[in-house]
Amino acid sequence: MLLNRLVDSVITVILVVTLVFVAMRILPGDPAVAALGDSATAEQLASFRERMGLNVPLWHQYLDFLVNIVTLNFGTSMITGENISAMLLANLPYTVELTVAAMIIGMIIGVPIGVLSAVKRGSFPDYIARIIALAGFCIPDFFLGALILIVFGLKLDLFPVTGGGTDFPSRMQHLVLPAMTLGLVMAAFTSRLTRSALLEVLKRDYIRTARAKGVTERWVIYKHALRNALIPVVTGFGIYILTMLSGSIAIELIFARPGVGSVLINGINSRDYPMVQAGLLVFALFVVVVNIAMDLLYVLIDPRLRRAAR
Template structure:
């Protein structure tokens, strides 16, 4: 099973990077002009294209591109001349810590809220949780980020609003508002998903049997029902993490925060082919790792899946 997952992941990555390669070259505009400016001479533009390999046939550029990916040679930026690998390594930790922190916020808030809503169905707590979750769906993450920035950063002056910080304590302080923004949106999704999955499980026969035997209600909910309800929750959670990547790019821009998303946007604006290709490759790898992690979590939640996967 693991071998099949690795093969599928490799095929997915190749398809993604191939689409990126084609898309970057059919878009209008000339990267040589973007790098050297409108007043560059034809000789300077030709020299730049030759140096970056842009004058080679498209098929040769593609083969060179695949070779560089296999050897992890991301090259240098067309605009700044800096090592792309060094830039990504410097910015990747900021994106990872934002994603992980937002996941924790979403789980800590969303799962208990969903459990409360399901176990108090029809009550004021249920309606309040559903309204809050619906509001979380309706508010775009970039608007929520701007709102949180204004309230907690500018008005109340509780947290810094720009940058990623230097040192552990400073970085955690800069992380609060961006992680809260993405986490609240994820909490709304997680709450609704947890409620639906738990309500479905609570209708099953083995839950009625456990209650008929006099098992404590908290034990029934958290040991029997919630554990089985977490399987669809984890599935939806994994899918939402992938969609959250686009939200993390917007949040990095709103809070002027370093990260892979900021590097990617700068590369797109300047038509920096190597930078965009490397940035999207990082996101593709992240998607693959998340999918593999979800498969492992399924097995931890439900040991019966171990026998199925063998």
């Protein structure tokens, strides 16, 4: 099963890379003019195209692009001349730590609230939890990020509001507000998903049987019900992580935080072909890694999948 997923993932990455390559080259405009400006001479434009490999046929550019991907050589920026691989390597840890921190916050807050809401269905805590989750869905992440920045950064002055930090303590301080923003939005989604999944599991016959045998309610909830309810939660959680990538780009811009999203936006604004291609490839690989991780979590959670995988 895992081997099949790896093959599917490779095919997906190739399709994404091909789509990005074609889309960037059918857009109107000349990248040489975008890089050098309208005042550039014909000789300067021709020299730039030759240096960046834009004067060869598209199929040749595509093959060169695939070779560069395999060798992790993304070339240099058309605008700044910097090494793209080095830029991505320097910015990738900021995006990864933001995503991981938001996931942890979303799970730590969302799952317990969802369990409480399901167990106390129809009670006052259930209504409060559902209202908070609904508010989390309604508030855009960039708007919530601006509010958190103003309140905790500018008004209370508890955390830095811009940058990503240098050493470990400063990076953790700069991470709090962006991770809190994405984590709270994810917690709203996770709590609703956990509630609905757990309510469905609590209706099953084996739950009634466990209660009839005198098993404590806490053991029924956390040992029998929650473990089975986590399967759809993990599925939805994995899908939401992928949609959270767009939110991470907005959050990086709001908090002036380094990351792959910031690099990608700069590349799009300047129409830097190599930069945009490399940035989108990183996000595509991130999607593939998340999907494989979700499959592995399914196997860990559900014993039936472990037996089927043997």
